[in-house]
Amino acid sequence: MTPVPRTVLDEVPLYVPKPPVARADGVSHRLFLNENPYPPLPSVLAEISRAALTAHHYPEIMPGELVAALAARLGVPESDVVTGPGSVGIYQQVAQAMLEPGDEVVYAWPSFEAFPIVARIAGARPVPVPLRDGVHDLAAMAERVTPRTRAVFLCDPNNPTGTSVGARGLSAFLTAVPESVLVVLDEAYREFSTSAVDGVELYRRHPNVVVLRTFSKAYGLAGLRVGYGVAQPVLSAALRKCAVPCGVSGIGVRAALASLAAEPELAKRVAIVKAAREGLRAALRERQVPAPPTDTNFLWLPLGSRADEVADLLERAGLLSRRYPGEGIRLTVGTPEANAAVVAALEKAFAAA
């Protein structure tokens, strides 16, 4: 008999690599992963090339220089900073460090698709709580917290709906949830927000909060896999113990450090993406495409039963979106060319409706 994997994996989806979808003319725009449309800045690229020369060396087990730079940047002790191969890597650390089989994990739905996967791999029970009008229903989530709840995963601003919960609601939620329940506050998109709460302020006041952030989105380093978390020492030590040794590459570390040094320049790019987002949203709304406000670098189009048809139409135009059948599509704000192509493609779809 062959070895039998854990039965909890029966409910975990298997990722099978897909061939890239390309238009006949070879042009396609990746608007399905909320990536930054711009390549790394020249100063960051220079560091990447320099670091590539030492790719035959292992990186540090945990990147001390990056931890120190992040701690200084955020005004927190170095002991409280955790790094990982993308913030999604830190979710695995959370699962290993904090979840026991049978524990419950409360999160909103739809939200970050990793949530049920992380819970299930740990043998924990996912407890999804429907969004209300696209926003976290924090009162309903607090009600679903029971003595079996070990963690709450909260994505703010939310992927895929782009909404933020607001300071007052989040403070009330954190007061309502027992301190023994871990609250993971995922701020992957916070730099694009005008109203999201500062999770680092909340971690200072609530010892059960872990804040997760990433270099993948606003900093434009998705391909290098660098994420980090901030938590009080009891939690950060547990998360560090569960980190994959050398999990953040030397190239990723140098690129992240160079990006921190180039923050003013990167902030200009974020401002450009935000302006493009508002332009795209206005253009779509003028064309009767539903496009609610968003605090992120993507738009959520609540198209209901038309989601698949519209995603197919975009795909034929070389515009690759993330589809949520029966609910809507999520569309990353891209380059000016990509955004213009989105407007042209959707104009046709909605004119024909």
Ligand SMILES: Cc1ncc(COP(=O)(O)O)c(C=O)c1O
């Ligand atoms: C809410 C949220 N958290 C985390 C991630 C993953 O980020 P990283 O690249 O840091 O693993 C994503 C990526 O799409 C995301 O949407």
